Amino acid sequence: MRQLIDQLPGSKIREVANAALGHGDVLPFWFGESDEATPAFIRDAAVRSLHDGETFYAHNLGLPALREALSAYIGGLHRPVHAQRIAVTSSGVNALMLAMQALAGPGDEVVAVVPVWPNLTAQPVILGASVRRVSLKVVRGAWQLDLAALLDAVTTETNVLLVNAPNNPTGWTLMRAEQQAILAHCRRTGTWIVADEVYERVYFKPGERCAPSFLDIAEPDDRLVVAHSFSKSFLMTGWRLGWLVLPPSLVEAMGKLIEFNTSCAPTFVQRAGLAALAGAAEFVPGLIGRLRHCRDTLLPQLTALPGVQVATPEGGMYAFFRVEGQDDSLAFAKRLVTEAGLGLAPGAAFGAEAEGWLRWCFASNDPGRLTQGVERLRSFLGL
Numbered sequence: 001m002r003q004l005i006d007q008l009p010g011s012k013i014r015e016v017a018n019a020a021l022g023h024g025d026v027l028p029f030w031f032g033e034s035d036e037a038t039p040a041f042i043r044d045a046a047v048r049s050l051h052d053g054e055t056f057y058a059h060n061l062g063l064p065a066l067r068e069a070l071s072a073y074i075g076g077l078h079r080p081v082h083a084q085r086i087a088v089t090s091s092g093v094n095a096l097m098l099a100m101q102a103l104a105g106p107g108d109e110v111v112a113v114v115p116v117w118p119n120l121t122a123q124p125v126i127l128g129a130s131v132r133r134v135s136l137k138v139v140r141g142a143w144q145l146d147l148a149a150l151l152d153a154v155t156t157e158t159n160v161l162l163v164n165a166p167n168n169p170t171g172w173t174l175m176r177a178e179q180q181a182i183l184a185h186c187r188r189t190g191t192w193i194v195a196d197e198v199y200e201r202v203y204f205k206p207g208e209r210c211a212p213s214f215l216d217i218a219e220p221d222d223r224l225v226v227a228h229s230f231s232k233s234f235l236m237t238g239w240r241l242g243w244l245v246l247p248p249s250l251v252e253a254m255g256k257l258i259e260f261n262t263s264c265a266p267t268f269v270q271r272a273g274l275a276a277l278a279g280a281a282e283f284v285p286g287l288i289g290r291l292r293h294c295r296d297t298l299l300p301q302l303t304a305l306p307g308v309q310v311a312t313p314e315g316g317m318y319a320f321f322r323v324e325g326q327d328d329s330l331a332f333a334k335r336l337v338t339e340a341g342l343g344l345a346p347g348a349a350f351g352a353e354a355e356g357w358l359r360w361c362f363a364s365n366d367p368g369r370l371t372q373g374v375e376r377l378r379s380f381l382g383l
């Protein structure tokens, strides 16, 4: 085995989940998904497809109908994107890996804004590239970008800038002016931007349908790849369906990479994706309303606990917080599981920068469970 692979860290979130085995009464808020199943109108489309015998290989870049539907969906939110610039992928994480395969190899430098979901920074490492981490800074409990530090870190030596906003785990969101500065800077240094915007719809700013996207400001030929997923906006985590928006120059190569990775996304899953997009205007605002209710149930209760440092996130589906005196997040998360029946993700899973913090996924069909979870935390802390 390549030494590099042998040395990859295991998932600290799984470590906490494993600690729960044998403990019956655990409220799990550790993974990044809702406990609400995919809506029936999406599931039905997949069932119909299977009934119709759509069990064969599909085009590398996705069903033409799905690429067209994605083009219309994206165009409704951002600047128009031609269907030929879209590649359908087998999940968001697959989209990100494909982007990295196309853009970073041994000896290349990737700058990543962190803390971040660990898969993003593991992918370039797997491919032999080096990752330079630029940390968000905590200001009054909220994680914020140090734009000057980021622009300093991205030089002509930087092949890829990796940025996830709205951010998992911190909820930090890129603002338009920051995006403009980053895009202008990367045009000068010749750096590719890989933007993970899978949480763009999970955005709570009143009057906004989605978070600011690089797709609002970039030209088709910019060195920009945007990775997306059906997982979060359509409750489709288990389906493994995503997409990439690419400059025209990268599309043919991406078709080849998909051929060598998965060959195509399954047709019946793509049919479900088509149904999801057809129902998006009706479904997504309702989902975001429910998630907002979850956020607004959890955050005031967490904020009210003495010794808890937390900011209300504008995007994403996580409360990211720390408890005074608890500096070892993995040990703390394990104790919370085994002694309090509360399942949270340790900050250390997202990088050393987030040590001491905990991530609580508030996406739940039953916000009462969030209140129950806070009660467990409160009594564990003796408050």
Ligand SMILES: Cc1ncc(COP(=O)(O)O)c(C=O)c1O
Pocket: 032, 091, 092, 093, 094, 117, 164, 167, 168, 196, 198, 228, 229, 230, 231, 237, 240, 241, 242
């Ligand atoms: C920041 C971020 N990007 C990408 C993904 C990938 O989502 P999926 O592979 O389920 O499409 C996730 C999932 O948690 C995520 O948090």
